[in-house]
Amino acid sequence: MSQRIGEQRAPGFWPLAIVFALFVLFLYGPMITIFILSFQGPEGGLTFPLRGVSLHWFHKLAEGLGTVDIGAAFRRSLALGAVVMGFTVVLSVLAGLAFRKKLKGSNALFFVTVASLIMPSIIISLGIGLQFRLLDTGIKSVLAAVDAATLLEGYGTALGLFSSALGAHLTWTLPFGLLIMFAVFNRFNPAYEEAARDLGATPWQTFRFVVLPLIGPSIVGIGMFGFTLSWDEIARTSQAIGDVNTLPLELQGLTSTVTTPSIYALGTVTTVVSLLVMAVALGTAALLRRRAVRPR
Incomplete structure (x- = not known):
């Protein structure tokens, strides 16, 4: 013990x-500052x-920021994140299951x-925005050709x-999910499946x-990646969402118009949601691991 205490750090440690x-x-200084x-x-x-210290700006946020409906944008981001998470996992x-077998053209597909x-x-x-606008043009041309005036007048856009x-x-999310699944199945022992089939x-x-x-734990991790990557995405959403906005897009727009700590309160709320999703995912993954190794 005394010898371990007396040991000196390596010259490069400090x-x-x-x-x-630093x-x-x-990495975390800006986030802590906003908090x-x-x-x-x-x-x-x-x-x-x-x-002073209070929840004043969170109350102001709940009341709304000008003409921006933060609640609607929040719900849209939650709904989109949940759907993206589901598609990414499935x-x-x-x-991952398909790529366990040799597929023709699998390398090109990957x-x-x-x-x-x-x-x-x-x-x-x-x-993507251009593709859907071309799709709009095609749909409108077909509706005009079949003389569906009512449908043509009511048609807006396929962007949404x-x-x-x-x-x-x-x-954005699928490549991460695929890479995780490929890594998991690379280490997966097929003897477990053979034993089950023998039984x-x-x-x-x-x-x-x-x-x-x-x-299971890896699937939970993929779900976490799917939701959090979608929840924070701006660039891929900006030209492909149509006439509505997600919360990150609203937050980006508000940075030039809102000059009160309400913008920081909104940043805190969005960050807390991401942290909660990660905490739930990590807890679920730990629970699944514990159940997998528990003797039956």
């Missing part, structure tokens, strides 16, 4: 420790020093899928929260009672 501390401060400033009193401003698991990670987000958004925006977000289990029973519990 410089590296200082660099790491990195953490750079603190959002709890200012009624006389508070956008900078330090802190003028498609990633199915693709590179096409992950290519969206290296393309500029705004270009993807513009491309669960059409173009959903597709744009999936180009008379059907393919569905093997998946439900053997494969699914083992990959």
